[in-house]
Amino acid sequence: MPAPGPGPGNWAGAASAVLVDGVFWLTWRVRRPLTDGRGVSVAVARSDDGVSFEQVAEVSREAFGAESFERPALVPLLGGGWRLYLSCATPGSKHWWVDSLTADSVDALPGGVRRRVHEGDAATGVKDPVVTVGADGYEMWLCCHPLDVPGHEDRMTTRRLTSGDGLQWEDHGEVLAGRKGQWDARGARVSAVLPDGTVLYDGRPDAESNWFETTGVAVWDGTALTRTEHPPISSPHSDGAFRYATAVPLPDGRVRYYVEAARPDGAHDLVTCVR
Numbered sequence: 001m002p003a004p005g006p007g008p009g010n011w012a013g014a015a016s017a018v019l020v021d022g023v024f025w026l027t028w029r030v031r032r033p034l035t036d037g038r039g040v041s042v043a044v045a046r047s048d049d050g051v052s053f054e055q056v057a058e059v060s061r062e063a064f065g066a067e068s069f070e071r072p073a074l075v076p077l078l079g080g081g082w083r084l085y086l087s088c089a090t091p092g093s094k095h096w097w098v099d100s101l102t103a104d105s106v107d108a109l110p111g112g113v114r115r116r117v118h119e120g121d122a123a124t125g126v127k128d129p130v131v132t133v134g135a136d137g138y139e140m141w142l143c144c145h146p147l148d149v150p151g152h153e154d155r156m157t158t159r160r161l162t163s164g165d166g167l168q169w170e171d172h173g174e175v176l177a178g179r180k181g182q183w184d185a186r187g188a189r190v191s192a193v194l195p196d197g198t199v200l201y202d203g204r205p206d207a208e209s210n211w212f213e214t215t216g217v218a219v220w221d222g223t224a225l226t227r228t229e230h231p232p233i234s235s236p237h238s239d240g241a242f243r244y245a246t247a248v249p250l251p252d253g254r255v256r257y258y259v260e261a262a263r264p265d266g267a268h269d270l271v272t273c274v275r
Helices: 106-111
Strands: 011-020 023-031 039-047 054-060 073-076 082-089 096-103 113-118 124-134 137-146 157-163 170-176 187-193 198-204 214-220 225-227 242-249 255-262 268-274
Touching (some): 039 082, 039 106
Parallel strands (some): 011 242, 157 187
Antiparallel strands (some): 023 039, 073 082, 082 096, 096 113, 198 214, 242 255
């Protein structure tokens, strides 16, 4: 998916994707520069090959009273049907909350049942959930932004939560945070969790790198996340952003990745590769 326009601040990305019954389903947020409205909508599309997508639904931030949208998550439910998790910015503040829409089919999601999933609180903004589905329920990796220091709300950590229904969640605590003096010192946000325990996460060294995160690799052993020694993956272009990676295991054992990547003019495209 190309950026909605040329130049910095025009970004297509922050995607999540799943493969269900041979169909790829992809959701992403469409973002414009700060002066033109930030995250204006979330789109959902389908594909038979994972590359060429046909849009089937779109949700606007106005429908949720949000100042901006960030990363959504599209999840097939254990009992049938679909849920779209939405990252919503509270107007006039640095606070975020997570909302949801639930429907029997993907194209019906814009008119689906709405339910607040996580409020955050006065001291914490929450957004960019990564939700996986297992036989015993749902797992969420939630990006948290501390709001206690004005002007430093871009800092981020990741917490892990579990749920039986995908709506009411039990918080198991922080699993990932920034490391002083490292490339991810300013914060660390889980972006993808693979069945084998491989975890991709976004990080950045300072506040000036906000919106230009690069991708690191970690391993989840069921109790703790351990970072690998691999250097972060970045785009060779402009601001270097290579972030919000999502991963779809394929039947042949390979994995298809979708990533928001910087291009030479400073816009970000949503790109894909298979490894």
